[in-house]
Amino acid sequence: MNTWLSLLGGLALWAAHFLAAYAIASLVDISSYEHQAPLTWLLAGLTLACVLAAVALAVRAWRASRRPGLGGVFVPRLSALASTLAAIAIVWQSAPFLWRH
Amino acid sequence: MNGPPTPSETGFDTALYERFPTKGRRPKGELEQLEAIWCAPRRWEWITVINNNYVGVYYVGAAMLFFVLAGVLALLMRTQLALPMQGVLAQETYNQIFTMHGTVMMFLFAVPAVEALGVLLLPQMLGARDLPFPRLSAYAFWAYLIGGLAFFCSLFFGLAPNGGWFMYPPLTSTTYSPGINADFWLLGIGFIEISAIAGAIEIIVGVLKTRAPGMTLDKLPVFAWAMLVFAGMIIIAFPSVILATTLLELERALGWPFFDATRGGDPMLWQHLFWFFGHPEVYIIFLPAAGAMSTIVPAVARTPLVGHWLVVLAFLATGFISFGVWAHHMFTTGLPGVSVGMFSAASMAVSLPAGVQVFSWIATVASGRMKFNAPGLFVLGSLLIFVMGGLTGVMAAMVPFDWQAHDTYFIVAHLHYVLIGGMVFPLFAAIYYWTPMVSAHPLSERLGRWTFGLMFAGMHLAFLPMHLTGLMGMPRRVYTYAAGRDWEWPNLISSIGAFVFAAGVLIWVIDMIRNFRPFGFSEAGNVYGGGGLEWLPAGLYSTRSIPVVTSLYPLWDQKNLARDVAAGRYFLPGAPTGGRETLVTSPVNAEPQHLLRMPIPSGWHVWAAVFTAGFFLLLTVQAYAASVLSGVLAIVCVLRWCWFLDHPLPQQTVDVGAGIELPTYASxxxxxxxxxxxxxxxxxxxxxxxxxxxxxxxxxxxxxxxxxxxxxxxxxxxxxxxxxxxxxxxxxxxxxxxxxxxxxxxxxxxxxxxxxxxxxxxxxxxxxxxxxxxxxxxxxxxxxxxxxxxxxxxxxxxxxxxxxxxxxxxxxxxxxxxxxxxxxxxxxxxxxxxxxxxxxxxxxxxx
CATH class of the missing domain: 1.20.120.80 (Cytochrome c oxidase, subunit III, four-helix bundle)
Structure with a gap:
């Protein structure tokens, strides 16, 4: 199970962030003006947390590739790159929202 | 990506792999016993057969039948649109035909075709005797075939759905779509959903649990990776359309107002639910095709795939990111600006993994010695067409452009470029490439070149002008148009292109009739020099013995593998329990865990499929009592089929080769x-x-x-x-x-x-x-x-x-x-x- 969590963890973070961003964006749409700023900060904070978590996963996976566990070096290297990609994608998809507000 | 040895996943001592290939001759009668156990069907057993060698071919054949049928509908539409104000088809008939064309292509051709390819190829590719639930595959096939044919026949009675393949309410509500046409779509899709999910379960468990020993994740064939992600996406995406169709049918049948704005519902809910399925659906059908491309390109270029692990990463990334783009079909519906921006960003991002795959294929072609044979031509054609479709997709991801192009022929052109380049051409490459695995003769190279040439030329003739007709303002789904808007020439050229494309498909059909000879006792073999296990010598039992895999391209890298496998010098050279069986291995390192006793043919899954299809179809025509009876009978058949499961064998463990004992039961x-x-x-x-x-x-x-x-x-x-x-x-x-x-x-x-x-x-x-x-x-x-x-x-x-x-x-x-x-x-x-x-x-x- 740890192998699969490691492999898919970064991308799962991206998915979780995406859903949260979608929910927050929808809330912004139906909330009054004074509530919009806190929601924007909430998304900014969430984005930062998810990016940091994805980077941490990437670093952890890269280190693990030196001491291969299940899945040899293939899985940790793939995990490292997937988590890095997820971190970039999280920033990318939040940019329109954060830029606008 | 090779490294030091990895720890064991299950406690199995991988040093035991050193015992293979075994020495000496196998006992007399062992091969004959295997052949008798996995014997060919006789008479009516052709229907109840469950072996993937048969069901896989049936499945691909049925999918191609629906491809041809939906293609005929396309020709009818193009005939109608060839000139302005034509009267070939009445408006209502045209509506039914374009709805059925899209629906049949997406639900009865595209998804089943790639699933069928998985059922046919995966067991041999993974080194298994069969996938773990062969009756489930057979059930999925029969439910799909029976239900699909009945669904298609609704056209002949004027009862086919007519609301477009995505069936937006309120157009499809009872107010604007009285009658049972829309119900045929909503309930007709039901058995296809069941069939697709059943196939996905089979593929996930098959790829994770029935790989040849030693086939660790880094040695898992790229096609199997693609099928694993594909099946995972079906599991996540299809429930959304299951829910959507159920809710709309409940609204139509019982008046529950999910989409009726006058009672608090909202038709936008349908669009969210449908596209949460519908957009990933594009990648669902693209990924297996990409997996096939990534397998065929190295074979025709005669060199390993460049960036194999990056391609795997691209599959995984596609599997996730494609779920973040559903709302890009809804840019014109008045979504909040912030949501639109987010979905636009995700829509652009999803093109990156696709780009990684395309560059990998180009690099592989460039670094090898490309052979321009039929599969090779289809692969190259696919690359070009898919890239063109991908670029217009990035255009459509830009919100201001999408506002202009939405619901015009530009989108029709874009989606056909993506789907034909991303799925149809790779599928034809796959058919040409893998036919020698299941047929006594390969398909004709000469006819294959004609097929490719006509399909390639016809494709561009048909769809390239549609970008222009769209930009000139022609909306999609109109059954005719007035003269004088400069739409005449592009439409005429598109219609000619459609018939050229059809001529290519016709030549392929002729080629199949002339050369496709499955179910024989010999196959043409590894004509194109592939490196995967599917090219090992095989019978109806798959390979004689299940090899230990030490390479991503075992046939290229493991010397004498084919000879030793055929001589029974690896795992499971016989049938130690006296029945059909395969090895179950662990999901990461593919270490042997136990022996799985496989089912033998019986009629229960066929009856279950008949009654499942009957349940949905009878419900459509409002024969409620008969429908309930059919549903009950389907359940009885499934229970009867399950009754044979979970019976421990007298032998608790058996020798699966080289003195290695494995249990025969697991929970x-x-x-x-x-x-x-x-x-x-x-x-x-x-x-x-x-x-x-x-x-x-x-x-x-x-x-x-x-x-x-x-x-x-x-x-x-x-x-x-x-x-x-x-x-x-x-x-x-x-x-x-x-x-x-x-x-x-x-x-x-x-x-x-x-x-x-x-x-x-x-x-x-x-x-x-x-x-x-x-x-x-x-x-x-x-x-x-x-x-x-x-x-x-x-x-x-x-x-x-x-x-x-x-x-x-x-x-x-x-x-x-x-x-x-x-x-x-x-x-x-x-x-x-x-x-x-x-x-x-x-x-x-x-x-």
Missing amino acids: GSSSTGWWAMVVTLVVGGMVLAMSVFSYVFLWSRSPDTWRPPPDTTSLAVATASAIGGGALALLARRQLGRPWLATAMVIAGGALLGLAFGVDLSSWRSIGLSPQASAQGAIVHAILAWQGFFVAVAAIMALYVLLRRLYGYVGPDRPATIELVGLFLAYTAGQGLVGLYVTRLFPAGLA
Whole structure:
């Protein structure tokens, strides 16, 4: 199970962030003006947390590739790159929202 | 990506692999026994056959039949549109034909075709005798074929759906679509959803659990990776369309207003649910095709795939990111600006993994010595067409451009470039490439070049001008147009192109008739020099023995592999239990875990498929009693088929080669049944998640009209019952030493779940919440109905356990049935609790 969590963890973070961003964006749409700023900060904070978590996963996976566990070096290297990609994608998809507000 | 040896996943000593290939001759009669066990069908057994060598070919054949049928519909449409103001087709007929063209292509051709390719190729590619649930594959095929043909025939009676392949309400509501045409779509898609999910379960468990020993994740063929991600995406995406079609049918049949704005519903909900399935659907059909491309390109270029692991990463990234783009089909619906920006960003991002794959293929072609044979030509054609379609996709991801191009022929051009380049051409490459694996003759190279040339030229002739007709303002789905808008020439050229394309397909059909000879005793073999296990010498039992894999391209890198495999010098050279069997291995390192006894052909899965299709089709024509009878018979057939499962063999362990002993029975996470149940429950969980989304969405549309929930007493009773029911069912596994107690616990667990459901339902009824009166009533009852369905299945399972106990089939020597039923009941309890608390606490809890 740890192998699969490691492999898919970064991308799962991206998915979780995406859903949260979608929910927050929808809330912004139906909330009054004074509530919009806190929601924007909430998304900014969430984005930062998810990016940091994805980077941490990437670093952890890269280190693990030196001491291969299940899945040899293939899985940790793939995990490292997937988590890095997820971190970039999280920033990318939040940019329109954060830029606008 | 090779490195030091990895630790064991299961405790299996991988040093035992050194015993292979074994020395000496195999016992006399061993091969003959294998051949007798996996013998060819005779007479009516051609229908009940379950071997993937047959079912896979049937499946691909049926998918191609639907491709041709939907193609004929396209020709009719292009004939009508060739000139302005034509009267070839009446407006209503045209509406039915374009709806059926899209629906048949997407649901009856594209998804089944790639799933069929998986069923046909994966066992040989993974080194398995067959996929773990061959009857499930056969059931999925027959349900699809029978239901699909009946669905298609609705055209001949003027009863075909006519609301477009994405069936937007309110156009498809009873107000604007009276009659049963729309119901044919909504219920007709039902059996295809079942079939697709059944196939996906089979593929996930097959790829994870039936790989040849040593086939660790880094040696997993790229096609298998693609199929694994594809099947995972089906499990996540299809529940959304299951829910959407169910809700719309409930609205049409019973008046529950999910999409009726006058009673608090919102037609936008349909678009969200449909496109949460519909956009990933594009990648669902693209990924297996990309997997096939990534397998064929190295073979025709005669060099390993450049960036294999980057391609795998691209598959995984596509599998995730494609779920973040559903709303890009809804840019013109007035979505909030911030949401639009987010979805636009994700739509651009999803092109990156596709780009990685394309560059990998180009680099492989460039670094090898490309052969321009038929598969090679289709591969190159696919690359060009798909890149063009991808670029217009990035254009459409830009919101201002999409506002202009939306619902015009530009989009028609874009989607055909993507789907033909991303799926149809790779599929034809795959057909040409893998035909020698299943046929006595390969397809003709000369005819293949003609097929490619005509399809390639016809494709561009047909769809390139459509970009212009779209930009000139021609809307899609119009049955005719007036002269004088400069649309005449592009339309005429498109129509000529469609017929040129069809001529290419016709030549392929002729080629198939002339050369395709499956089910014989010999195959043409590895004509194109592929490096995968599927090219090992094989019979109906797949390979004579199951090799130890040490390379991504075993046939290229492992010397004498084919000879040693054919001589039975690897795992499972015979049939140690005397029946059909395959090795089950661990999901990461593919270490042998146990021997799986495979089923033999019987008619139950065919009857189950007939009655499943009958259930949905009879429901469509409002023959309710006959439909219910058909549904009951389908359940009986499935139970009868399950009855043969979970029977321990007399031999607890057997020698699977080189003196290695493996158990013949397994339960828990090492068993294939456990994995299948977990995947099935993920499907249920996804439907629940989408239901919760629908609940919150509908609340957000008219929050002021929602009424408070019932009293908390019923909440407490339902909670206690659900927790008690789930816990009893889970704990029954520990009481197998006392079979009657275990059985009683399962039955009591089911009863408590029924009580929880009944209490919840009656409490909502007691406050007068009607499903017809408001969107809240409708969605609360829909969530209850989903739970009610699970409770009904749980009740059937509990009775099934009781029946097995009466026959003496419940005991500590066979824990699998009780374990899986317990898992299902525990999930049902959890699902009930989620539904219960969401509907009680939201939005009331916010106040």
